[in-house]
Amino acid sequence: MTYQPKACYKCGHVFDARIIKHGFKTSFIKIPSVSGFDTYLNLRKQRYFCKHCQSTFILQTDVVDKNCCISNNTKSAIALQAKEKISEKDIxxxxNVSHSTVSRVIDSFYAYNKPNYNYLPTHLCFDEFKSVKSAAGAMSFIFCDSETGKIVDIIEDRRLHVLKDYFLRYSKQTRFSVQTIVIDMYSPYISLIQDVFPKAKIIIDKFHIIQLFSRALNKTRIKVMNQDKKHYNKLKKYWKLILKDQTKIDYTNYTYHRCFRKLMREIDIIHYLLKLDPELKASYELYHDVRYCMKNKDFELLKKALVTKYMSVSSYMKTAINTIRKYINYVGHTLTYDYNNGVLEGINNKTKVIKRIAFGYRCFYHFKNRILITQNLATIKRA
Ligand SMILES: [Zn+2]
Incomplete structure (x- = not known):
């Protein structure tokens, strides 16, 4: 590689006859692989000698940075690949570079949006995910705009005092402008919101309410199953049918079921199983009432069902009812507003995959950055 420089790189003197060619410097540069082979560029760079300042300099190129043997193309490719679900080690x-190079390139290529402490979306949702081992509290906190699904920020520690300190950095006006916050049933969030976002309405995530009851129903079924050895197989095999949406149950088609040795419809099987145990039947009815009320946004009916069914359901179901009663006002908001944690659950699934394929992260900083990159929330500084 040779060309005539405009001026001496060292002293800046304009090119003239006193700046002379002075041999070559060869460098061995890693470039993106060709047909799966590691590929190198043997680049001979022209060296000049400047008689004005008595020093030498080597011509520079876009292919590679000064004092670096990895081409800029490779670096861009690494940075782009960081958006995919692939571990840094595999990148x-x-x-054909080291792991630390990948880390360094990712860090240097991306600019992360710093949170703006004077702005928060009007509708937020909170969630947490299992974080790196070194994170204090083991769980990290993530919150996003429930309308657009865009992550606002990720905080390493989800413990109450840390979150409180964090949110107090936002101006009072900003915090007071938040109208709704979707949370799961984690009680510290409620006291946090009451302290920091006094104007915001708390919404319990719809999915978590249904999950609370479906788990209780499942435990009830397992209890019956273990007591009733005769019907063990049937109760075990048709667990899904018990949780199935009542509007989707098949009332018409008969199919052969080996357990029963005859043709049966889905509804017949459900009736058969529910007859085995009155507690199971009551729990089943309550679970489907809850689902019905969540779907049709009927808060009064839900409250009524929780009271009237209380005595007849299993102990697991009673625990679920007691839990939901504690949060009943917020459940009311769940039925009034249409916001839920769905977007965050999606993000968290992806986060889990990133962590899994990397076999865990040691440093929260890198983990967080990688989450932001895969969510397209970091911008490439140069490419
Ligand atoms: Zn010079």
Missing amino acids: AKSH
């Missing part, structure tokens, strides 16, 4: 392997 390193495919580009």
Whole structure:
């Protein structure tokens, strides 16, 4: 590589006859692989000698940075690949560079949006995910705009005092402008919101309410199953049918079931199983009442069902009812507003995958950045 420089790189003197060619410097540069082979560029760079300042300089190129043997193309490819669900180690392997190079390139290529402490979306949702081992509290906190699904920020520690300190950094006006917050049934969030977001309405995530009851129903079924050895197989095999949406149950088609040795419809099986135990039947009815009320946004009916069914359901169901009663006002908001945690659950699933394929992260900083990159929330500084 040779060309005539405009001026001396060292002293800046304009090119003239006193700046002379002075041999070559060869460098061995890693470039993106070709047909799966590690590929190198043997680049001979022109060296000049400047008689004005008595020093030498080597011509520079876009292919590679000064004092670096990894081409800029490779670096861009690494940075782009960081958006995919692939571990840093695998990126390193495919580009024939070290793991620390990948880490360094990712850090240097992306700019992360710093949170703006004077703005928060009007509708938020809170959630947490299992974080790196070193994170204090083991769980990290994530919150996003429930309308757009965009992550606002990720905080390493989800413990109450940390979150409180964090949110108090936002101005009072900003915090007071938040109208609704979707949470799961984690009680510290409620006291946090009451302290920090006094104007916001708390919404319990719809999915978590249904999950609370479906788990209780499942435990009830297992209890019956273990007591009733004769019907063990049937109760075990048709667990899904018990949880199935009542409007989707098949009332018309007969199919052969080996357990029963005859043709049966889905509804017949459900009736058969529910006859085995009155507690199971009551729990089943309550679970489907809850689902019905959540779907049709009928708060009065829900409250009524929780009271009238209380005595007849299993102990597991009673626990669920007691839990939901504690949060009953917020459940009311769940039925009034249409916001839920769905977007965050999606993000958290992806987060889990990223962590899993990397076999865990040691440093929260890198983990967080990688989450932001895969969610397209970091911008490439140069490419
Ligand atoms: Zn010079």
